[in-house]
Amino acid sequence: MVNADPQVGEMLSKVLDPDEWEIGYASNNTAALTAAQVQPFDLLVIGEKTSGSEDIDLLRKIRRLHTPTRVIILTDESHLPR
Numbered sequence: 001m002v003n004a005d006p007q008v009g010e011m012l013s014k015v016l017d018p019d020e021w022e023i024g025y026a027s028n029n030t031a032a033l034t035a036a037q038v039q040p041f042d043l044l045v046i047g048e049k050t051s052g053s054e055d056i057d058l059l060r061k062i063r064r065l066h067t068p069t070r071v072i073i074l075t076d077e078s079h080l081p082r
Helices: 006-015 029-038 052-065
Strands: 043-046 070-073
Touching: 029 043, 029 052, 043 052, 052 070
Parallel strands: 043 070
Antiparallel strands: none
């Protein structure tokens, strides 16, 4: 999880089976990309504290590293690139 609200992390930890999923946290997109270079992720959840364009850029970089990584970007419409 990148820069996500603590409530989102808490909810995901309740929903995802800890025997199947390991939840990691990154404080920003740069830290998430660095972590992804070391270990691939099955799912990346990006919080609403960054701009949509920054998140799309991270998505592109992650996909170049590990094509099957799924990404969920939590944002409102005002942050999406036009």
